[in-house]
Amino acid sequence: DGGITQSPKYLFRKEGQNVTLSCEQNLNHDAMYWYRQDPGQGLRLIYYSQIVNDFQKGDIAEGYSVSREKKESFPLTVTSAQKNPTAFYLCASSIPLAGGMGTQYFGPGTRLLVL
Amino acid sequence: AQTVTQSQPEMSVQEAETVTLSCTYDTSESDYYLFWYKQPPSRQMILVIRQEAYKQQNATENRFSVNFQKAAKSFSLKISDSQLGDAAMYFCASMGPISSGSARQLTFGSGTQLTVLP
Numbered sequence: 001d002g003g004i005t006q007s008p009k010y011l012f013r014k015e016g017q018n019v020t021l022s023c024e025q026n027l028n029h030d031a032m033y034w035y036r037q038d039p040g041q042g043l044r045l046i047y048y049s050q051i052v053n054d055f056q057k058g059d060i061a062e063g064y065s066v067s068r069e070k071k072e073s074f075p076l077t078v079t080s081a082q083k084n085p086t087a088f089y090l091c092a093s094s095i096p097l098a099g100g101m102g103t104q105y106f107g108p109g110t111r112l113l114v115l
Numbered sequence: 116a117q118t119v120t121q122s123q124p125e126m127s128v129q130e131a132e133t134v135t136l137s138c139t140y141d142t143s144e145s146d147y148y149l150f151w152y153k154q155p156p157s158r159q160m161i162l163v164i165r166q167e168a169y170k171q172q173n174a175t176e177n178r179f180s181v182n183f184q185k186a187a188k189s190f191s192l193k194i195s196d197s198q199l200g201d202a203a204m205y206f207c208a209s210m211g212p213i214s215s216g217s218a219r220q221l222t223f224g225s226g227t228q229l230t231v232l233p
Binding site: 033035040041042043044045048058088090092102103104105106107108109 | 119148150152157158159160161162165206208210220221223224225226
């Protein structure tokens with residue numbers, strides 16, 4: 001089945017530790033995105049990538065890093081510089097058609113907790 | 116920059132009845148796209164319905180329809196014949212055209228929690 005997978009479902013981070021969240025898609029989508037969701041709030045964009053080997057900062061990129069070495073994969077690293085990482089993280093992908101709608105489809109999410 | 120406002124943090128509806136969720140947005144773009152996503156307790160974001168701003172006709176998807184008022188910058192979601200499975204958090208979102216430099220970024224509202232009463 002085509003879709004977006006995220007792993008792990010739950011992740012625990014110790015103080016000062018970097019952790020990496022996985023996002024994989026087999027939809028052949030060019031664009032991929034990372035969002036953060038805090039309790040009772042909407043989603044905020046962390047990073048996005050339109051094509052392989054290229055990515056851009058979103059609204060809240062500080063303390064996060066990404067890579068896009070393969071079309072199918074867009075891992076997110078939460079670094080020790082992110083002082084409040086506890087949140088729900090959602091990955092999305094889309095076909096960035098010029099002039100088109102570029103609807104984003106989402107993975108199941110990863111819940112990150114700080115120990 | 117785009118902003119999206121959902122003024123109803125919580126709504127409830129009786130099963131089989133109709134409910135309307137409100138959304139207003141602000142944008143300087145003439146071409147943009149609007150979406151409603153649903154987030155059930157599983158927390159996966161599921162696309163409900165989408166609308167291109169240049170289309171005057173309101174989008175419909177089975178029991179879901181929108182009332183798109185471009186001049187008023189309003190984009191409400193109507194759910195007809197509500198079912199227990201419709202209970203979820205509903206998010207309104209907007210996206211600018213690719214030429215705007217927003218590069219397909221979605222801007223979300225804060226959500227409306229919908230409860231369906233049996």
